[in-house]
Amino acid sequence: MQTIAFDIDADGIATLTIDVPGQSMNVIGPDFLADLDAAITRIASEEAVKGAVIASGKDSGFMAGMDLKYFGSMLASESGKRPAPAEIFDKVFVLNQLFRRLETCGKPVACAIEGTCVGGGFELALACHHRVMGDSPKTQLGLPEILIGLFPGGGGSQRLPRIVGVQAALLYMLQGKLLRPAEAAMMKVVDEVVPQGTAVATARQWVKTNPSASTQPWDQKGFKFPGGAGGFNPAFVQTMAGALPMTLKQTQRNMNAPIALLSAVYEGAILPFDRAIRVESKYFAKVAADPQAANMIRSLFVNKQAAERGARRPKDQPKAPTKKLAMLGAGMMGAGIATVAAQAGMEVVLFDRDLSYAQKGKAHVEDQLKKRLGKGMTPEKMAQTLARVTPTTDYAALAGADFVIEAVFEDAAIKAEVTKEVEQVLGADVIFGSNTSTLPITKLARAWSKPANFIGIHFFSPVEKMPLVEIILGQETGPAAIAKALDFVAQIKKTPIVVNDSRGFYTSRCFSTYVQEGVEMVAEGINPALIENAGRQLGMPVGPLAVGDEVSIELGHKIMVAAQKELGDAYVAQPSDAVMARMVDLGRLGRKSGKGWYDYPEAGKKHLWPGLADMFPRAPVQPDVDEVKERLLYRQLVECARCYEEGVLETPEDGDIGAIFGWGFAPWTGGPFSHMDTVGIGQVMAVLERLKDRHGDRFAPTVQLQDMAATGVTFYNPGSSRAAA
Template sequence: MSVDNTPVLTPDAPAAAPPPVTAFHFALRPDGVGVITLDVPGEKMNTLKSEFAEQLAQVLKQAQAQPGLVGLVIFSGKPDSFIAGADISMIAACHSAGEASRLAKKGQMAMAQIAGFPVPVAAAINGACLGGGLELALACHYRVCSLEEKTVLGLPEVQLGLLPGSGGTQRLPRLVGVGQALEMILTGRHLRARQALKIGLVDEAVPRAILLESAAALVKRGWRSSRPLPWQARLMGGPLGKTLLFSLVRKKTLAKTHGNYPAPERVLEVVRKGLDEGSSSGYAAEARAFGELAMTPESAALRSLFFASTALKKAPGSAAEPANVARVGVLGGGLMGGGIACVTATRAGLPVRLKDISQAGIGHALRTTWETLGKQVARKRITAARRSRQMQLITGTTTYQGFGQVDLVIEAVFEDLALKQQMVAEVEQHAAPHTIFASNTSSLPIAQIAAQAQRPQQVIGLHYFSPVDKMPLVEVIPHAGTDARTLATTVRLAQQQGKTAIVVADRAGFYVNRILAPYINEAARCLLEGEPIDHIDRALVKFGFPVGPIRLLDEVGIDVGTKIIPVLVRELGPRFAAPEAFDAVLKDGRKGRKNRSGFYLYPARGKADKPDPSLYALLGVTPRAALTDAQLAERCVMMMLNEAVRCLDEQVIRSARDGDIGAVFGIGFPPFLGGPFRYLDRLGAAEAVNRLRALEGRYGERFAPCGRLVSMAEAQQPFYPAEP
């Protein structure tokens, strides 16, 4: 007999309050193992929220009340993730270090409830187990993970200018050893299942089909004595060994961060505190450091980049519905074409038809993908069988055979306008009427590439950065006649390739190269004034760039890097002109790393870290450092900032957000500064104008602040609205 418990409402009776929505659900199995399933309603992935602490306490209380309970398994109700981390928006809601510290303490207390549970608790991990998710798993007595490719474990908080705040800095060193724990926390590196098993982070790594049963079997065995710590901990050698380890790690960390990121120093401090004074002191130090780091401008900048890139990965290119892309064509098997074919097949999972003028070009492109996948096989990220399946997605031809079935063609041939126009004509002849033509050009106007097209509305720019498989950014460039559906379709393909796409206007240099050119030109002028090559590069690396401007020119190719300059000068004026003396470098046949002749020496063995002294004689320069690191950085960076504001004013970029992402992801603008516009807001527009005018007075009108920046300074207006 069924009973209807639905309450009967009368006009005078108030409606019953709906039951609270909970993310945790408990079920007791016949064998006495309780299963707590975490399934955040309405979300694709589980993320931990502040209110979950009370829900977790309630479900643990419910479990503990069960007679005959022998153990607990914490499991995810999401098919492809365990817990992707904590909800970062909780930090944005904190207005003081104290508030953020209390948030951390709340997380610590929740994890302590798991760690102190009276029967064994195991985490059954499938998919992403990151940040707060791994801290929850660390609080469990056992961890079992699946061997799925999507299963990764890590503590990436340092990448947001933070440290693990729910006990991770204390539990991880005691589980895997101090050296391994510091490496994980300081880099934010993700570990695959077998890597995690090897270092003792998990107890078992099993096929997904038996994950839950394996975790249940572990807790049914009861308590076990802890395994000895790995060799990293055993060889610490007492106080002297500990001091040496932390000293070496600190030195290595500072060599990478140059002191620009406060989080790594605090990680070392907090981990050391816990080891020296015990867990209680360590947890207190962790919560305090978490709160203080959350209020730093570096963390705010890094979190803004996280939110911006997350939004852009989902943002549509236009309001139109994108067309379905089932097959992609690529023209050109060189470095760029091979890289584009690789990410299309391996990340988007789409069949690629590659055309080159020779079999050698096709072979080069296939080799690019084979070598890229080979590294993943060697690291056990994918199987050899999967590599074979992905390789089968790429086929090659020296004709247009098969192009009648492709929905979008990406052209990656030489930067020659006539050649690219020829490619458009040939694709329109051999492909389907709906096929989109996307040009991977770094400098040529898209409107000119489309000028002779029969279907110019289906021509668009798609500018990748080298190396394609590593650089996260792509610029999508519609010309005035590109239709909305072409734009939407191209942006979605870029997202499927794993790229962060920004839509930019069809203007000379687009966005990234336009702001890069004056930066490198200014470095060139500093060199011609006598500043040593390595001094210039060190100054900008110290400022926060991954490589200096002179070395960057060597890496991308001096001939390639300077090719865009005439285009910029013709379209935008003489402020983009490179110093005439620099022509001697190209005339001397120097192209940089690719022909082992550039600004640096390229020995047969070892790193190319010494400038070529013959370069100074070629330029008629006697090297002598006259400017400080800060002065060198200011000259180069202020040129970039001024140009970025012009791009925003001219609507080359859609927003300050897109400008920041483009600079950070495209040329390595220091992430801890958040991008050109976040950095300008930190300086204040008035201060930026003052600095530019001082430089203008000393070095010339190229430093004159643009009108948009001056007007913002006068109005005391920021690029980003103040957060409430």
Template structure:
């Protein structure tokens, strides 16, 4: 896995190149190869003037071996300790070798890859647009355990190491990594990368790590006065949620800063093993590695050939339409945006985007994405206007969040080419795309929509038709549960804090304001009209109607909702909420509030899978985290149910206390 080559100047190049994988990771093959390479370096020390560590892959090093990590159990702890100790010992032997060691980072260096680079005395990164450098471990429920915490703290100081690198999971571009202290130099080309590495070796024959020199102190010292503030700051960042990975990173950094380097390494190893053998890391690795890889790899894409998109028509130049147009243009597609007037269409103007009010300007478009108001008649009308001029086999996509695709397709010619493409706002930031398949949607249309989603950088899940599809339906369940709590007399602050402490990114009442109570009311009334006598009216519906119709509080867009708003900022919860609720007959325990949110969504997601709305569990897990904010620590809405110690029993408990909606199917 590691090629060892020494030139006439005595410079040894260690080139990492795992023959069994497209990227280098910390597999057993890496461990054995690095041990052998370092052994040889020490054996040939008198003939060596310096060392360059680089990669033969497009990336430098991708990090830890996640499949192996995923399988780790508590019984594996002694073996894991030995393995991690070996990895660290070899990197320690490399940095104390007595010769200059340079990391020539020719591509992405994430997690373990960055840890290898930090064990070198100097780091030069190839300045390419796709190169990323960082520690994503916290987003997988882990911590950098091959010396990453220990070295970063000693290199940058406690506060910068934690707040910039270790707790954020950020993946920096090379220039940003240089500005933030973990990269020393940039190179414009692969050849220049190696030239600069050789030059640095010649200029620094006595190179050593700062912490191995006499008189070294951690930059900024140990900020004893600030130490009590670190846990409070972290808790504020986590919004009260208790997540083991960031807590262990903080503990590792603070504890390790107060002892010698080798002891700090042991502390780091022990904390990592605790995370590796725990449930939450497995949940997060399952979602963000296995499920994400399956979804993006086309698990739900029909195995049919599909022509690539070339020219996209976007109907509607509002915020959503403009965002879709920009995403398509940034992917190199020719984009035309149409609205009813040139002035309205111009709202979506940008590089690679043509705006127009003329139907004729859409001639030849092979993809049509409609992003107009959520009105079935309006959507069908705009399709009817453009169908005569676009390509005869154009993909016809509606960006709707709730309206059934089969019903929309009934009013449009060529229903086999008609599909739902539900983007999330803001389009530029939200990574998910929900592809909705109607009764007559063809496999070719699904494949074309999927390929377009991947082309513009989205993670596309594929679901079957139904009111609300998957994401809007399940997040509606979340909001309904919050409003039910409010109607029961649970104090509004308790509802918000319970959701945040469960790991949701936003409180449900704040989210309802963002969605708009008016929109929630309209969607529910559409569903009520379609269902007829079978519709069950809930206390949450009465509450929304009172908010909108009686108190004129439509949500954030109207400046008044569950919260007050001023100068574009959310203020305090509205005092009138106390009077709207039924006086509470009993206090509801915090754990019940948290579980009511988690279980309400998990149970509805299981119904989506049973009913065929969800095609795969992987789509449900990924969609719930990326699209509707289900807590990432769960590994996704369906994995939460699978890994819970007693999901069925706890659901029945909640059903007995709060209603039959919690009865497990």
């Protein structure tokens, strides 16, 4: 066997050690399925085998889920078209059949979980008769498939409710929540938690002392779900009746997998187990057959992991980890960067012009670390981490830093002054990163005598929570700077994208169109509540006006004024410009001022400002919600397409990752480029032409989109090429 070592000890206990070659983590692929099939046959048929223990041969953990390359092959057919759900069912039900054979093999099977055990790996564990878990702060288990557009398809949606009850199981599966050892033991998801490194020995001892424990609870006569189940059980009916509307509200009816999961759990709970797993695979195949799942898997898992593993890193550059970071600016952004850098083990010199501001920045670091106490953070570790941060007002204290990140006020002159001061201390050979959201990197790099060593490194607020970092290349940025920035992002465990220079780069530029279109609709007299609800129904985290308040109306106005000044006659005015200026004149600057598109009373919930109706009288005829959603969506899509045509984006992968993790672009789409491919470039063109005729040139399709529609290529098609500039 290629993926499983099968060893039998003197007591007749077989140990199945999983070690999938060529993989950092054990995953389920065709070789593993064949080997597990053969191993189950041996356990069941060989008289010398009294029972079995399943363990991992990898330090990385027990097992993850399906090898997604293999899963992708399941969704392909010889004709080149996407296979029908019935065809996919035949492929995916194989896993369910194997796990069912394992738990009905007639002999006790225990699993020894050390480290990560998620997805299909956890479903394998659930099919075992006894689960032993090593106690480690890094160990976690669960069924997170919902986060990438799927749901548990290896029996997890049927076994977990039978172990912990329907309500608790749905809570974890619908949110993709993972469990730590103590929580898993409390919920009886695992039977024993033992000291790290002893799980195999403990599991072997259980098998030895329980030779007849080979029947799962749900296969025993009289079995009942914890908490009850069935159409006549009030608790079960109430749970399912409440779960559906809550899920529809949470997903805004955009996601396939959560609804399919609810259906599989509901139907499976009132059926015999062998029928229940067939129902699960039926719904799983239906979800897998829809492009939504493939798009989400590609962007949220495959491409995200590739980016984090250095897909855009220059291959010829040596590793360049940061040891001492010079963090310029101790505001919320700078303090946030200092926090994640210190947590990653770096020494951080936190510089600000005023020592009280620098100290306030360090206090922010301390506050963030306190929030993690008991969640992998100990008082001792917190003290060590905090000691790495040194607040200062002295440029000389930056000496010895091997990387600089600047996060001072968003003003080119101020940034240039600070940049020159730092170079006098460190010299131009050190890599300098500017955290700016809009100012062109090529221009900022003029203040550093070696522009090749100057790069943009755009973080998102709050830094501690936001997963994306946008790396921006100036016209002269060199490979050493790119490697240094990407190695830093890897150290702090964030997801990078790499884009080329332009005003607003990619994320800020495209995100702003969502807000602008919302503002323009307000000016047209469209009901603000309709606009906000449409944004959420589209799948965005919040409506365009609410997010405009969060980032500040005043900031958006300042960026617009700066762009007008910089570009002169080349600046293309937007209908939203005058509206934003008017709001600023009224002192309605956004949430920070307590009033913007919304009012923010000290006691009570925020609400849309009633004065909007007087300021922008309602149009007598209001659009329907689908029309508003279409405008909000396609205004973003066309700007993303422009960034790709202009070369700001070099890959659709960066575009999709950046959109979802940068500004919360509707995750169910897989990102703007995946969505355009799925809808069809021709259809995208038709909608944009219609919107352009009705609302103006901001919806005008790019030349590249026109070319793609004519030739039939797509963004993810290797034959796709940029339109000639």
